[in-house]
Amino acid sequence: xxxxxxSRKPARMGVLLIAALLGGCSTTTxxxxxxxxxxxxxxxxxxxxxxADTRNRGRLRYEAPNRRIAESEGIAFDRIHIWRTRxxxxxxxxxxxxxxxxxxxxxxxxxxxxxxxxxxxxxxGAALVIHLGLTDVRESDVPLDVFATSIPPVKLLSEDREPTxxxxxxxxxxxxxxxxxxxxxxxxxxxxxxxxISTDFGATGPASWATMREAFxxxxxxxxxxxxxxxxxxx
Amino acid sequence: xIAVAAPRTKWVAQHLHLAAPGDIVAAAMRxxxxxxxATVVMLSSTAAWGAMADSVSGNAETDYEFRNRRDCCQVAxxxxxxxxxxxxxxxxxxxxxxxSVRGVCTSRIGRDGRGNPIYACESDVKVICR
Numbered sequence: 001x002x003x004x005x006x007s008r009k010p011a012r013m014g015v016l017l018i019a020a021l022l023g024g025c026s027t028t029t030x031x032x033x034x035x036x037x038x039x040x041x042x043x044x045x046x047x048x049x050x051x052a053d054t055r056n057r058g059r060l061r062y063e064a065p066n067r068r069i070a071e072s073e074g075i076a077f078d079r080i081h082i083w084r085t086r087x088x089x090x091x092x093x094x095x096x097x098x099x100x101x102x103x104x105x106x107x108x109x110x111x112x113x114x115x116x117x118x119x120x121x122x123x124x125g126a127a128l129v130i131h132l133g134l135t136d137v138r139e140s141d142v143p144l145d146v147f148a149t150s151i152p153p154v155k156l157l158s159e160d161r162e163p164t165x166x167x168x169x170x171x172x173x174x175x176x177x178x179x180x181x182x183x184x185x186x187x188x189x190x191x192x193x194x195x196x197i198s199t200d201f202g203a204t205g206p207a208s209w210a211t212m213r214e215a216f217x218x219x220x221x222x223x224x225x226x227x228x229x230x231x232x233x234x235x
Numbered sequence: 236x237i238a239v240a241a242p243r244t245k246w247v248a249q250h251l252h253l254a255a256p257g258d259i260v261a262a263a264m265r266x267x268x269x270x271x272x273a274t275v276v277m278l279s280s281t282a283a284w285g286a287m288a289d290s291v292s293g294n295a296e297t298d299y300e301f302r303n304r305r306d307c308c309q310v311a312x313x314x315x316x317x318x319x320x321x322x323x324x325x326x327x328x329x330x331x332x333x334x335s336v337r338g339v340c341t342s343r344i345g346r347d348g349r350g351n352p353i354y355a356c357e358s359d360v361k362v363i364c365r
Contacts, residue, residue: 042304042342042354079309086339099335131305141344146308146358149335179305 041083041137043177044191058175058195061226067189069128069231075117075180076126079148080106081133084170086143088136097167098147100209105134105176106151108216112224116232121151129183136174163212168205171212176219180227190227194219291328291364293319296357299345304354308340311358319362328364336360 040047050060069075080102084090090098109132110119120126137144163171180190206212295314301307316336323330338360347353 044305045303081305081309090337095335095337098337102335133305141342143339143341144304144308145338146312146340147335147337148309148312 040139041133041135041175041177043081043083043131043133043135043137044179044193045181045188046191049188050191050193060193062188062191063226063230064187064189067187067231069117069189073118073127074120075113075128075130076120076122076183077106077110077151078129078131079150081131081135082147082170082174083133083135083137084145085137085139086145089145090147090170091145092166093164093170094167095147097163099149101134101167101171101212102147102149104209104213105132105216108213108220109178109224111217112220113227116224116228126183128180128189131179131181133177134171134174135177136170162208163206165205168201168207170205172201172203172205178223190230192223192226194223289363289365290361291319291323291326291330293317293322293360293362294358297355299343299353299355301354301356302351304340304342304356307342307354307356308358311340311356312336312338312360315358315360316362319360319364323362323364326364331363331365333363 044050046062049062051062053059053061082090082098082102109130113119113130175193175195178190178192178194179188181188201211201215206215293315295311295318297307297311297314301310313336315338320330320332338358340356340358342354342356345353345355
């Protein structure tokens, strides 16, 4: 048994090395419909337009062609959503914890975007609206347990109280879904699903609020860079 | 008379649960205890009833008019929350308005004229009502 394992190891290493090299060389994306393992929670308007990122499994993007977002165009956040299926509900998670998750996700993205865009508080006065959600749902026809909070948030929980196991498990399983649409026409300019955040956390979720925040900030930094490159031609 | 009356008084006291003079303090304490227990039970029942009456269920449903479940659920949840607020006010309660809404959203998917998915939603929200 030991002999067989050791004899296969070099071959496996070779395959992994080649895969890593191929992945590292490629920066293109391919148009591929989401696999069944991918999420179709119904949070986004159209999943068929998403492209898989060949370098990053679990990440899907859509960028409207030839659409530039000017600095003067105000961007507003819609309510932040947290979704779970009714069977595996949010019921065992305190509202204050859900509030913290939603608030931290919002602050992480806002901090990245306000360098390049004018963030406005009132969606009515905005040219663009960001829809942001944390979803632990894989099918679009199951009843949902929904927590939705308006912004701007207020800090409610003290730092010394760490996340409960229930909210950690949610964060370990959830994906982040995001869509930016033209407030007047409803045209979707940018959409993204990212399951990388759950890989960062691991299956048991983040050990602390600080770990969760770091992961959100990492995600927000990456998605903001992609958005700015797409809509402003920067970076 | 006295010799006859004494056993009769004892019999009456035993059978009618009347206390002998030495037991009066103990009986008073028992009555006080019973009253206290009754009060606690009554207050607990009132609190339990109050807790049950603490939330009002609001319901709402939308037509097939949304191209994603997000907007569909958001509209249904907001309408269900408004329904809960109205029901609470109608019963003379004072609803607690939160910046967050939490509830169940069930959606149905149809197709529009161009074959695109279109959603209709039903929602149920609990509103805190005092």
